[in-house]
Amino acid sequence: MKKLIFCCLTFISLFTYAQESDVKSPDGLVKVSLVLEDGKLFYSVNYDQKTMLDKSPLGLETNAGSFTEQLSFVKTKTGIVDQSYTQDRIKKSDIHYKANTLTYTIKNEADQEISVHFQVSNNDIAFRYELPMWKETKGILVEKEITGYKFPSSSTAFLSNMMRPMTGFARTAPSYESGYVTDEPIDKTSARLGYVFPGLFKIGNDGWVLLSETGVGSNYTASHLSGVQDGVYTVSYPQMEQNNGFGSPGAQLGLPNQTPWRTITLGNSLSPIVETTIPYDVVEPLYEASQDYKYGKGTWSWILWQDNSMNYDDQVKFIDLAAEMDFEYILIDAWWDDRIGYDRMEELIKYANSKNVDVFLWYNSNGTANDAFQTPLNKMNTSIARKKEMKWLQEAGVKGLKVDFFGGDKQETMRLYEDILVEANDFGLMVIFHGATLPRGWERMYPNFVGSEAVLASEMLVFVQDIREKEAFYATLHPFIRNTVASMEFGGILLNKYLNKGNQSGQERLTTDIFQLATGVLFQNPVQMFGLTPNNLEDVPDFELDFLRKLPTTWDETIHIDGYPGKYSVLARRKGDHWYIAGVNAEADAKTLKLKLPMVVGEKFNLYNDDKSKKPFIKTVEVGKEGVFEVTIQSRGGFVLTNH
Incomplete structure (x- = not known):
């Protein structure tokens, strides 16, 4: 009888232990703890034995099953990631990424399983949900995520609010062009539409935390932070009103599959925040570059000379400015198709090339999701139109595109970003996005992506x-x-x-x-x-x-x-x-x-x-x-x- 009691106690002890799992960074300073409590899954984060995130919720709601409560433990698995890579378009060129991993698997009442996979490196945490096949279920809609972040009550926030959909210029919002609250007590950060990624938090006198996400392409919706509720920020999906009400705010997935990565960067100082490479460490290139892309600087008449500069003669002046400055590019902005025309643009490109200057051309991204009227319009929103236009761009010698006016984070819009990038690469074109969302690992995922605005x-x-x-x-x-x-x-x-053409008042x-x-x-x-202008060659000191x-x-x-x-x-x-x-x-x-x-x-x-x-x-x-x-x-x- 004593032997039986001992065995039962051992079983209970092991079962309890299995529901509480930890994973630490290679240097031992970062500790992530997971616990299944009353059928709900939570995690917490410590750095150098200091609390950075209190017990915070994990879970998803899908149209085929819920993973927010009445959950049961299945298993855990640990491992190590150790890889090196080079990257030519970010803050650092040679990166060595090493992390300890924990995969925590649970199931719901319908015996459907889901795992939360954590990768914990020095000063960085990346985690995502991994969904296997569920019996005969092949496709699902992820409707909601309850992933949360509960900071100590003494924390303050540095956040930029999410813009109200279908507002602003030509109903093009949201475009990540809001101001910031700084050092704001977290209990006051309750913006109705939430806050965009990334978000920075000061944890009293204990350190700093940066929240973001990465690995979002056509595979998912882009997300943002809710306002704080009961001390917790949660991952929120786009508002239904985005994109003129078209498309689901949720994410359509075929199984098996996984969500994008949620990232947490933390430390005693701001150094890990500034120096992090986690947005790129956990993603991979999605295709090979069709050629070696050349980076560099360019001139741009529109920023100070505005729409009236969209004529042949003014663009010649900015080509000459680029040549004089040894810049590689000129960006020719909106209305070029109407005010210069395709035939004369080919002449202009030849002139630029004769000066060792290459050309980026501006495009409106769509004709359906908002009221932006600048042309070229309806050239980037369908595959047929894009391929026809990109063929001309390639033949004319254009090297890149600036595509504007997206205004949304739904999966439908993320697919448009990816489609433009993939097809542009086929024609040897680089892409800049304007009036756009935050890039989420795109420098590594898409070899011809060369930047986004997503800022004031x-x-x-x-x-x-x-x-x-x-x-x-x-x-x-x-x-x-x-x-x-x-x-x-x-x-x-x-x-x-003075920020205008006259430069006098x-x-x-x-x-x-x-x-x-x-x-x-x-x-x-x-x-x-x-934003240089031709007059700067005369009115700015030579050393500048x-x-x-x-x-x-x-x-x-x-x-x-x-x-x-x-x-x-x-x-x-x-x-x-x-x-x-x-x-x-x-x-x-x-x-x-x-x-x-x-x-x-x-x-x-x-x-x-x-x-x-x-x-x-x-x-x-x-x-x-x-x-x-x-x-x-x-x-x-x-x-x-x-x-x-």
Whole structure:
């Protein structure tokens, strides 16, 4: 009898243990704990023995079965991921990714199984749901996700709200072009439509957490964060009103299958947030590049000269500007088909090529989901139209597209992004998206993807006084939030004193020239269209133009040096043997920093900075033997140190 009791107790002990499972990062600092409690699945996250996420819910609702309650434990499985890869369009070129894995399998009352698969690396967590075949069920609709994030109550948030569908210009929202709340107590972050990814959180005095997602293509809907409810943010799917009400807000899956990855980056400081590569570590290329794509810088008349510049003669001026600046590209924006025409565009492309400048052309993405009227229209929304247009683009010698006005996160729209990318690659074309969603691992998934807007970009500086006043504030946020998870096609480096063609009055630029140069380093995108104008060749100091001629757009290494979101930011980026260390200051007063630069001890640099009157200057400096360099950044100013 005693033996029987012992066996029963052993069975109960093992059963209880099996429902509570942990997985740690290789360095042991990150710990994810899963527990099945009263038929519901939860997880929690610790870093360096400090709570980053309290007990938070996991689960899905599908039209073929629910996985939110009355769940039973099935099994767990552990493993290791260890891989290296190279990537030519992100913040770092050579990446070694190592993670410990835990796959936790549960079943519902109908004996349908589902697994939650976690990969935990140093400072990063990626997890997704994995769905096997359920008896004869081959296709499902994932209707809802209850994945949650419960932060300690002392946490504060840095979040950008989701825009209301079918609002804004020509009913093109949402397009990830909202402002931010910063250091907001989490109990006050209750926006009705929630917040876009990524979201940054400060965990009291214990550290930082960045939430995002990756691996979203035609396979799923893109998601966002809800407002906080009972202390928990949850993963939310698109509003039904998006895309003019067309398409499901849920995700259609064939079984077996998996959801995209939810990602969590965390640490005691902001360094892991800025330096993370997790959006790319857990995805794979979906196809091979049809050719070697060339990245670089370009000119762009529309940003300051606007629609009236869409004529042959003005585009020649910007081609000549690109050639004079040794830039690789010109972007020719909306209305080119109407105001220049296809035949003359072929002539213009030949002229650009004679100057060693290649061409990107603008397109409207659709004719059905919103009221955007700029042309070319109805060229990118169907496969037949796309292939016909892309054949002409290839024959004319165009190298890339800028496709605009998407306004939605439904699976239907994610499929459109992917279709454009796949077919563009067939014709040797790179793609930039504008008026668009956040890229989610796309730099690695799609070899001809070269950036998205998905930010309050340079055009809003032209149109909105409030954005001009907050330019420095937003610039100090992007390296920690938007730009740390994906390329960001900002369209910046505006050196006109007034943001218009006349450059005499009107929309005054409130940041310094050196601030503008610094954002060329802080903002990362493999193809950068800059807002220079032909007059800048005469009214801007030569040393600023020489800086831009040399500035890379792809990087081998990125290091967080200093900063606080919304106040100031300092990054170091390396291309080959050349370092660029840049910072900007959004605070009301000048800020003096003692920067730790151990990677360049004793080296000489060119320092680009503003004097007290905010006049730009350049001088030669040396980083001391202790690897510490002191610099003063003026309010709404910047600096760059470079040995290039």
